[in-house]
Amino acid sequence: MACLARRLAAVTLLFAALLVPTGCGDSGGGSASGSDAGTDSGGSTDAGTSGSASAASGGGSESGGATTGDGVQCSSQQYWTMGDFESPLMHPGGACLTCHNMAEPGEDIIGRLAIAGTVFPTLHEPDDCNGSSSEAGPITVEITTADNAVLSLPVNAAGNFLYDLEESPAITFPITAKVRRGDQENVMNTPQATGDCNSCHTEQGANGAPGRILAP
Numbered sequence: 001m002a003c004l005a006r007r008l009a010a011v012t013l014l015f016a017a018l019l020v021p022t023g024c025g026d027s028g029g030g031s032a033s034g035s036d037a038g039t040d041s042g043g044s045t046d047a048g049t050s051g052s053a054s055a056a057s058g059g060g061s062e063s064g065g066a067t068t069g070d071g072v073q074c075s076s077q078q079y080w081t082m083g084d085f086e087s088p089l090m091h092p093g094g095a096c097l098t099c100h101n102m103a104e105p106g107e108d109i110i111g112r113l114a115i116a117g118t119v120f121p122t123l124h125e126p127d128d129c130n131g132s133s134s135e136a137g138p139i140t141v142e143i144t145t146a147d148n149a150v151l152s153l154p155v156n157a158a159g160n161f162l163y164d165l166e167e168s169p170a171i172t173f174p175i176t177a178k179v180r181r182g183d184q185e186n187v188m189n190t191p192q193a194t195g196d197c198n199s200c201h202t203e204q205g206a207n208g209a210p211g212r213i214l215a216p
């Protein structure tokens with residue numbers, strides 16, 4: 001009885017089931033303890049215990065948070081959920097210009113952005129995951145055009161940046177780019193013929209890009 005009481009107490013205290021039979025000299029191991037508890041009113045307690053034990057181990061992998069198998073993570077743990085609702089915060093990580101140029105003519109977005117993309121804190125982040133915030137200082141994307149005009153594009157709350165031809169004059173390609181925060185910068189050495197930055201800076205990287213555009 002004392003042994004059973006100790007078992008139940010131990011179970012109630014959420015000790016690992018394996019420790020219980022050891023204390024009682026019971027060679028039946030964890031399964032004996034489990035069936036014991038299952039046949040009396042301790043059953044639900046036991047079920048609760050194992051339930052919370054697996055919840056706890058589930059929590060372990062959850063604490064990896066947004067991490068999935070391939071080192072892909074959504075650092076911000078915040079996602080764009082509003083579909084094609086028009087906004088400069090829309091679809092972080094998506095290939096902005098590619099999608100815009102497939103829009104219905106009435107949507108007025110075809111050819112409107114000369115440059116757009118997203119800055120992230122790590123190299124492999126999924127589409128629709130909000131990118132770098134400006135908490136550690138404002139981030140800007142600095143573009144140098146083919147005729148040496150320098151544009152400074154602010155990075156918004158979703159990590160997105162853009163150059164809107166509705167508000168600004170046309171630019172010449174190819175362009176080079178760097179990302180600035182304070183006196184730190186990440187530089188792209190290769191000049192690019194398109195301003196659709198995320199078409200190469202995908203989750204895994206395309207056309208030789210290492211992955212996302214990184215915040216310094």
Ligand code: HEC
Pocket residue numbers: 084085086087088089090091092093094095096097099100103107108109116117118160161162
């Ligand atoms: C999956 C397709 C898709 C992707 C990807 C996408 N957009 Fe859009 N975007 C649209 C559509 C469609 C509209 C027009 C919506 C409308 O008119 O109702 C739009 C409109 C906009 C507008 C116009 C807002 C206004 O005030 O008129 C901006 C700015 C914009 N997008 C920025 C971006 C940026 C920056 C990215 C990339 C980080 C991006 N979009 C990625 C589909 C997309």
Ligand code: HEC
Pocket residue numbers: 115116117141143175177178179186187188189190192194195196197198199200201206207208209210211212213214215
């Ligand atoms: C056609 C593909 C392509 C496009 C479009 C492109 N990049 Fe890149 N980017 C690359 C490649 C390849 C590298 C690695 C080699 C290098 O640094 O030139 C790179 C590297 C970078 C880097 C340094 C490494 C990193 O991941 O941060 C930055 C910053 C960057 N690009 C920003 C941009 C910006 C901003 C745009 C849009 C104006 C852009 N890129 C458009 C291919 C592209």
